[in-house]
Amino acid sequence: MVRHAGGRGGAGRPAGAAFGRGEGAPHPRAGRCEPPVAGGAGGRFPLRRLARHPEAARSIKEIIWMGGSTGRGNVGAYPEFNAWADPEAAAVVFASGLPLTMVGLNISHQALITEEVVQRIAAVGNRTAAFGVELLRFFSASYDRAEGMPEGPLHDPITVAIAIDRAVATVQRCHVDIETAGEFTAGATCVDLHDMLGKEPNADVALTLDVPAFWNLVTDAVAALA
Secondary structure, X not given: OEXXXXXXXXXXXXXXXXXXXXXXXXXXOOOOOOOEEEEEOOEEEEHHHHHHOHHHHOOEEEEEEEOOOOOOOOOOOOOOHHHHOOHHHXXXXXXXXXXXXXXXXXXXXXXXXOHHHHHHHHOOOOHHHHHHHHHHHHHHHHHHHHHOOOOOEOOHHHHHHHHHOHHHEEEEEEEEEEXXXXXXXXXXXXXXXXXXXXXXXXXXXXXEEOHHHHHHHHHHHHHOOO
């Protein structure tokens, strides 16, 4: 989710002044798809596009990025897919100075589609709820086959929920480096939770989800639709 705003970024320089490094360089993962930061009203903003277009970065107030992990990954022992797909671009964005919140696997796996959740949404009783239940059951069945998790985790809705209500999650301000050269770890988000490196923090990292508050937001949104 990219929030747009005019004006300047921190430290007396245009927001995103660090963008644009490596312009035109061949991308080692050119065959992979470009992951979006998140879907927003202004369209989809892959990290690669943000990294290559500083003029776009100047109008961005905030990035809330669904990607990364404070622990293990989902395309290897450590990398999470959205960072792994273009770690060079992710590294540029994290170094840009723009306000950035990372919403990773560590928190999205706290929003599990339990049977209680499915029944609660079904009880809303409108067409959106019925369609949502169908989607949730399909998603959970797919996750069970692929990952052995019968109660699948939701990723994107948590990112949107944090954009709507910051209080739905606890976040920690810390430094995040993106591994770009590791043979087994390229794309890993190296989150310095304990300030071991003493580097300047560059991101808010979402850690803990208020699960009841999150599902209240989801249920209220479903109820507000037809």
